[in-house]
Amino acid sequence: MAAVQREPINYNAWPDEDGHFGPYGGKFVPETLMPALDELEEAYLAARNDREFMAELAYLQRTYVGRPTPVTYAARLTEYLGGAQIYLKREDLAHTGAHKINNALGQALLMKRKMGKTRIVAETGAGQHGVATATSAALLGIECVVYMGTVDMARQEPNVFRMRLLGTEVRGVESGSKTLKDAINEAIRDWVTNVNTTHYLLGSALGPHPYPAMVRDFQSIIGQEALVQMGESDDGPGRLPDAIVACVGGGSNAIGIFHPFLAYEDVRLIGVEAGGRGIEGGEHAARFADPEMGRLGVLQGTKSFVLQDSDGQIALTHSISAGLDYASVGPEHAWLRDQGRTEYTYCTDEQAMAGFRLLCDLEGIIPALESAHAVGHLIDLAPQMAKDQIILVNLSGRGDKDLGTVMGDWGAV
Amino acid sequence: MTGVERIRAAFAQAGQERRAAFMPYHAMGYPTRAETLEIIAGLAADGADLFEIGIPHSDPLADGPTVQGATYTAITQGTTVADCLTMVRELRDAGVTAPFCAMGYYNPIFRYGVERFVADAAAAGIDGLIVPDLPPEEAGELEPACRQAGLATIYLLAPTSTEARIRQVVQHATGFIYLVSITGTTGVRTELPPDLADFVQRVRRHTDLPLAVGFGIGARAQAAAVAGIADGVVVGSALVKAGGESVDAALLLGRELIKGVQEARG
Numbered sequence: 001m002a003a004v005q006r007e008p009i010n011y012n013a014w015p016d017e018d019g020h021f022g023p024y025g026g027k028f029v030p031e032t033l034m035p036a037l038d039e040l041e042e043a044y045l046a047a048r049n050d051r052e053f054m055a056e057l058a059y060l061q062r063t064y065v066g067r068p069t070p071v072t073y074a075a076r077l078t079e080y081l082g083g084a085q086i087y088l089k090r091e092d093l094a095h096t097g098a099h100k101i102n103n104a105l106g107q108a109l110l111m112k113r114k115m116g117k118t119r120i121v122a123e124t125g126a127g128q129h130g131v132a133t134a135t136s137a138a139l140l141g142i143e144c145v146v147y148m149g150t151v152d153m154a155r156q157e158p159n160v161f162r163m164r165l166l167g168t169e170v171r172g173v174e175s176g177s178k179t180l181k182d183a184i185n186e187a188i189r190d191w192v193t194n195v196n197t198t199h200y201l202l203g204s205a206l207g208p209h210p211y212p213a214m215v216r217d218f219q220s221i222i223g224q225e226a227l228v229q230m231g232e233s234d235d236g237p238g239r240l241p242d243a244i245v246a247c248v249g250g251g252s253n254a255i256g257i258f259h260p261f262l263a264y265e266d267v268r269l270i271g272v273e274a275g276g277r278g279i280e281g282g283e284h285a286a287r288f289a290d291p292e293m294g295r296l297g298v299l300q301g302t303k304s305f306v307l308q309d310s311d312g313q314i315a316l317t318h319s320i321s322a323g324l325d326y327a328s329v330g331p332e333h334a335w336l337r338d339q340g341r342t343e344y345t346y347c348t349d350e351q352a353m354a355g356f357r358l359l360c361d362l363e364g365i366i367p368a369l370e371s372a373h374a375v376g377h378l379i380d381l382a383p384q385m386a387k388d389q390i391i392l393v394n395l396s397g398r399g400d401k402d403l404g405t406v407m408g409d410w411g412a413v
Numbered sequence: 414m415t416g417v418e419r420i421r422a423a424f425a426q427a428g429q430e431r432r433a434a435f436m437p438y439h440a441m442g443y444p445t446r447a448e449t450l451e452i453i454a455g456l457a458a459d460g461a462d463l464f465e466i467g468i469p470h471s472d473p474l475a476d477g478p479t480v481q482g483a484t485y486t487a488i489t490q491g492t493t494v495a496d497c498l499t500m501v502r503e504l505r506d507a508g509v510t511a512p513f514c515a516m517g518y519y520n521p522i523f524r525y526g527v528e529r530f531v532a533d534a535a536a537a538g539i540d541g542l543i544v545p546d547l548p549p550e551e552a553g554e555l556e557p558a559c560r561q562a563g564l565a566t567i568y569l570l571a572p573t574s575t576e577a578r579i580r581q582v583v584q585h586a587t588g589f590i591y592l593v594s595i596t597g598t599t600g601v602r603t604e605l606p607p608d609l610a611d612f613v614q615r616v617r618r619h620t621d622l623p624l625a626v627g628f629g630i631g632a633r634a635q636a637a638a639v640a641g642i643a644d645g646v647v648v649g650s651a652l653v654k655a656g657g658e659s660v661d662a663a664l665l666l667g668r669e670l671i672k673g674v675q676e677a678r679g
Contacts, residue, residue, distance in 0.1 A: 026551050028546045192596060311524065
């Protein structure tokens with residue numbers, strides 16, 4: 001029987017010109033914002049082809065963010081799990097402690113150089129995107145307001161203080177579940193009101209077109225560096241990994257490391273969602289893992305998988321990690337999943353905490369609770385793979401911000 | 414008559430009386446189901462020309478605090494999309510004939526099933542749809558369903574809309590066009606923008622459809638001012654807030670607003 005040959009997909013051709021990844025994506029926003037989205041797309045496409053702009057961004061990535069971030073061989077974790085060789089892409093070592101700076105700096109520079117606007121609004125869940133945005137705004141001298149759910153402000157208190165130190169106004173959001181989704185609603189409301197002067201610096205590969213593609217592009221530096229570091233650098237294994245693992249909230253760190261590897265079809269690309277207290281009770285943020293609640297829908301400007309009730313109201317999510325605690329997922333992830341190019345699994349709060357502890361104990365690295373979900377999945381994955389196989393984990397952020405949560409959880413660990 | 418025709422007739426009737434049409438918004442299920450029915454029936458009896466029937470959503474990103482709070486209350490009291498249609502049917506059975514435009518975000522409609530929603534809405538007595546997070550680009554499923562059922566697809570335009578955008582949107586619109594008075598979310602403002610009349614004129618050059626202005630209008634004088642420059646006046650948050658106090662408060666404000674609209678008789 002002959003194998004079915006399919007045409008290789010040109011992943012760079014997506015999204016289409018209206019911002020769709022297959023049936024996902026698009027622009028579901030109030031009319032007031034439609035011109036701003038067109039303007040943003042135009043500015044971004046111009047910047048992408050502007051050698052001077054790209055050179056300035058690359059310069060700041062090198063001299064300010066500290067890129068490239070290294071790839072670290074996790075020798076003791078590899079030995080402990082007894083399977084595949086584990087490498088870590090160290091986004092935790094980027095300035096501000098997470099991958100979020102890649103996109104925040106890119107968009108802030110875009111606004112400063114290419115758009116006639118003077119003010120930034122952003123949302124934040126874990127506070128990492130808020131800190132990255134506040135940092136970029138301070139660097140470039142831009143007025144900045146960050147919206148954050150009050151539940152998240154309580155569990156990520158150090159990042160609230162950090163943003164304020166950086167000159168950003170942090171506005172607490174009391175509506176809904178008081179977490180990331182509600183912060184995005186308020187940021188969009190601010191943007192609708194002040195659209196003539198204000199750029200919305202969205203922090204994940206979410207929202208209306210052109211955000212999912214633009215944020216992916218700014219984050220793809222992670223995968224571009226990793227390609228070289230794994231395949232060619234003397235410090236790496238000298239070949240591409242067999243699997244790449246990344247946590248998926250909105251999905252920006254995952255799409256950033258996945259995207260440059262999409263054409264290398266032998267590399268498995270695995271996204272890890274937040275399983276919270278388990279799928280069955282509904283207290284999670286695993287959009288792909290729960291066929292009952294996770295349905296095709298529209299939330300905050302984009303069509304994708306959305307956790308919702310049978311009446312189309314958006315479900316309240318739960319994760320120990322504020323950055324993964326979101327009811328929808330970036331549209332490109334949904335599309336890549338349909339193509340069979342990426343796969344998704346989940347880690348519960350408990351498994352993520354186990355991953356968190358392992359990385360602290362064995363590697364001397366305190367990961368963000370978001371990234372700990374990717375590490376948690378290794379506990380299952382690595383032992384199933386042969387010792388000459390290689391896994392690359394995107395360690396998307398560091399865990400200083402989570403110490404309060406972890407200390408609270410200590411007794412349960 | 415189709416929904417589109419009933420909406421056009423309501424604007425035509427107001428036009429014959431040389432005044433703008435008055436269109437109150439109500440958040441269905443707020444503060445309770447019974448009060449919702451009393452408020453809408455009362456406003457209709459007092460002379461409201463059309464209604465916006467607010468279908469609650471958990472994440473109303475075009476709405477300010479008043480409507481957010483009201484729709485949140487409605488949802489927590491268990492108001493579903495199907496309940497909203499049932500209330501519409503009850504209002505029709507009670508003799509309310511003014512056109513009803515359902516105002517709801519896309520996800521609840523999408524989850525209900527677009528075709529099924531349009532069919533059920535038309536059967537219940539809805540005449541048109543306003544979906545604030547669904548620009549014409551994304552309405553490829555909704556528009557044909559509405560055409561088939563005779564429902565109007567009512568689009569919004571905003572002060573930020575460019576000439577090209579206005580030309581594009583008016584081609585898709587039926588019934589009337591909803592002009593957002595301000596860049597912002599719903600909710601009462603003390604002042605409306607000075608260039609509102611220019612905005613209405615800018616759209617007027619591209620279409621003969623009735624132009625209704627909403628967002629920010631809450632007082633009699635504002636209603637009069639807007640009635641002087643547009644074909645319709647939409648009032649939401651102010652009435653919702655009054656309705657939260659009592660049915661009488663909502664109806665009292667409604668009568669004030671109707672007087673405002675009539676004062677601008679051209």
